[in-house]
Amino acid sequence: MTEQSRTGAAPAGPRLLRARRALRALGIVLVCALLAAGLIRAVGVQSFGIPSASMEPTLPVGGTVTVWRPDALADSVDRGDVVVFDGRGSFIASAPPSGAEQLGSWFGVGPRDVYYVKRILAVGGDTLECCDAEGRLLLNGEPLEEPYVPHGMRASDTDFAIEVPAGRVWMMGDNRADSTDSRALLGGPGGGMIPVDRILGTVIGHGSAVDSVIG
Numbered sequence: 001m002t003e004q005s006r007t008g009a010a011p012a013g014p015r016l017l018r019a020r021r022a023l024r025a026l027g028i029v030l031v032c033a034l035l036a037a038g039l040i041r042a043v044g045v046q047s048f049g050i051p052s053a054s055m056e057p058t059l060p061v062g063g064t065v066t067v068w069r070p071d072a073l074a075d076s077v078d079r080g081d082v083v084v085f086d087g088r089g090s091f092i093a094s095a096p097p098s099g100a101e102q103l104g105s106w107f108g109v110g111p112r113d114v115y116y117v118k119r120i121l122a123v124g125g126d127t128l129e130c131c132d133a134e135g136r137l138l139l140n141g142e143p144l145e146e147p148y149v150p151h152g153m154r155a156s157d158t159d160f161a162i163e164v165p166a167g168r169v170w171m172m173g174d175n176r177a178d179s180t181d182s183r184a185l186l187g188g189p190g191g192g193m194i195p196v197d198r199i200l201g202t203v204i205g206h207g208s209a210v211d212s213v214i215g
Contacts (some may be wrong), residue, residue, distance in 0.1 A: 045069065046201070048084055048115060054173035054180065055117055058082065058148050065117065069201030077169065077196065079120055082203040087116045090185060090194050117203065118171035118181050122164045130156040148174045158183045168193035
């Protein structure tokens, strides 16, 4: 009795075996690549493209930025930091990202038009007011020097006086005349203050690869 008659089926041919091995190897490579990308984002860097002029001249439109995004970064952000954050629930009128969506962002999976880049001007406990007689912002009652704002531009065309609660930050673009930022949310839920846990990371330089797009 032959092997085929005992099993009731012909053994898989060499081509089929090779195809199965190739598919298995491809699956392993894809899983490893996805895990590696997630690990890099979780403890390293991610690149973003800049489609708007809101941060000019610091970050020119059409350029890219490299963002450092370790897991505990949000605990160490400070005034003056340029950061990328998820605008859902604040800049974008939609619910904040779910746990699954947040996890997906670490792996570069999910919507890419929800990220913004702005400069932190005030953190929890700070007061910020616009403006003094010279058109400068007042941070905790003192004039705020802002060399990154285009020369001759007023710090803000919108007058405001806010106090930032714990766990939130106030953000503005450097190009004050062409930036949708915390000022646009005055009077809305949260009053323009962005939750710290929405921050993805701080901008550490210009990059060459573009994974996502920010406003």
